[in-house]
Amino acid sequence: MEGLRVAGVTEVIVGKGMPSPLLPQRPDRRRVAILTQPAATSKALEIASALTSEGLLAEVIGLPDREEAKTLSVAESVYEAFAKFELSRSDTVIGVGGGTVTDLAGYVAGTWLRGVEVVHIPTTLLGAVDASIGGKTGVNLAGKNLVGVIWHPRLVVVDTRVMDELPSTLLSEGMAEAFKTGLVGDAELCSLIVSQGLHAPLDEVVRRAITVKAAIVTRDEREHGERVYLNYGHTIGHAIEYASALSHGESVSLGMIAASRVSERIHGFDGMDMVVSTIDRLGLPTSVEGVDVGRVLDLLRRDKKRDGDRLRMVLLREIEDPVLEHVEESDIEIGMSAVGL
Numbered sequence: 001m002e003g004l005r006v007a008g009v010t011e012v013i014v015g016k017g018m019p020s021p022l023l024p025q026r027p028d029r030r031r032v033a034i035l036t037q038p039a040a041t042s043k044a045l046e047i048a049s050a051l052t053s054e055g056l057l058a059e060v061i062g063l064p065d066r067e068e069a070k071t072l073s074v075a076e077s078v079y080e081a082f083a084k085f086e087l088s089r090s091d092t093v094i095g096v097g098g099g100t101v102t103d104l105a106g107y108v109a110g111t112w113l114r115g116v117e118v119v120h121i122p123t124t125l126l127g128a129v130d131a132s133i134g135g136k137t138g139v140n141l142a143g144k145n146l147v148g149v150i151w152h153p154r155l156v157v158v159d160t161r162v163m164d165e166l167p168s169t170l171l172s173e174g175m176a177e178a179f180k181t182g183l184v185g186d187a188e189l190c191s192l193i194v195s196q197g198l199h200a201p202l203d204e205v206v207r208r209a210i211t212v213k214a215a216i217v218t219r220d221e222r223e224h225g226e227r228v229y230l231n232y233g234h235t236i237g238h239a240i241e242y243a244s245a246l247s248h249g250e251s252v253s254l255g256m257i258a259a260s261r262v263s264e265r266i267h268g269f270d271g272m273d274m275v276v277s278t279i280d281r282l283g284l285p286t287s288v289e290g291v292d293v294g295r296v297l298d299l300l301r302r303d304k305k306r307d308g309d310r311l312r313m314v315l316l317r318e319i320e321d322p323v324l325e326h327v328e329e330s331d332i333e334i335g336m337s338a339v340g341l
């Protein structure tokens with residue numbers, strides 16, 4: 001996929017192994033700070049040693065796992081490590097890990113010395129198909145991703161050998177996001193996942209999902225328009241995520257089923273059965289028990305307040321034909337009943 005550009009800035013490389021040399025030529029680059037998390041440390045060390053043999057000074061900075069990495073206090077300790085390492089304006093930050101690492105790496109790179117080059121090397125499928133592409137960065141405060149900048153990586157490298165070895169929960173979660181991307185923008189990508197589930201060829205899934213996201217982000221970087229379509233399943237999904245102990249991938253899967261039911265009701269979308277059976281095939285839940293429906297509705301109402309007095313949701317008229325629409329609470333309730341809520 002060499003040559004694909006996102007927002008005119010990011011070059012994306014998908015393949016088995018890592019390119020050599022890894023970084024685009026920059027004669028004034030001396031130092032590279034590599035941010036990583038526990039599960040990706042060996043990959044980060046491998047990258048550090050490759051860069052050292054290219055004559056660069058490389059420093060690996062370990063972050064806490066998962067969302068604990070996305071805080072201002074972690075960002076502060078990373079800035080301090082940058083200062084000690086003397087990371088200059090012509091140097092580079094690399095994020096090696098899942099979406100939490102690339103979100104934090106993008107944030108600190110975008111703000112250190114008012115912005116230094118960042119490169120993402122995602123090690124989760126969700127990171128590869130979603131988080132590392134598009135320039136959104138962020139840390140959490142009272143809410144998720146409340147503080148951030150848009151800071152596009154110069155380069156994203158997806159080593160599909162890493163994806164081949166992912167534990168099944170991470171594979172399912174990433175595949176669900178790729179399926180979402182297929183539903184809104186690539187019928188072929190959908191078919192691959194519908195017909196092969198977790199056995200869908202990862203390099204093609206990653207390439208296709210990135211191509212769709214890249215095109216959308218290039219046309220609508222700041223989400224004034226079509227970028228919002230990539231949130232398919234996420235309105236109800238996020239509310240379920242906050243109201244339950246379910247993971248993001250599980251919650252968004254339920255959210256996609258609910259949104260498909262609302263799409264069926266309002267637009268006659270005829271893919272409901274296909275969505276349910278595919279999510280089931282990916283090993284993700286198609287219904288849920290024990291979640292407080294009142295709390296889910298309450299969270300959705302709060303969402304609504306932020307956006308005028310009616311809730312807006314991404315719906316599908318058909319595959320590849322999304323639309324952002326106002327919906328009534330009664331429609332939401334019908335969507336939620338499709339997942340047992």
Ligand SMILES: NC(=O)c1ccc[n+]([C@@H]2O[C@H](COP(=O)([O-])OP(=O)(O)OC[C@H]3O[C@@H](n4cnc5c(N)ncnc54)[C@H](O)[C@@H]3O)[C@@H](O)[C@H]2O)c1
Nearest residue numbers: 037039040066098099100101123124126127130131136137
């Ligand atoms: N910026 C964006 O546009 C965007 C888009 C989607 C999601 N996100 C963010 O991404 C984050 C979720 O991404 P994620 O699920 O990758 O999160 P994550 O970084 O928490 O990774 C999930 C888990 O996988 C482990 N892991 C990483 N690589 C592994 C490997 N190769 N093998 C085994 N385990 C591995 C991690 O240590 C972690 O425990 C969220 O914070 C979300 O807000 C950002």
Ligand SMILES: [Zn+2]
Nearest residue numbers: 177234248252
């Ligand atoms: Zn998501």
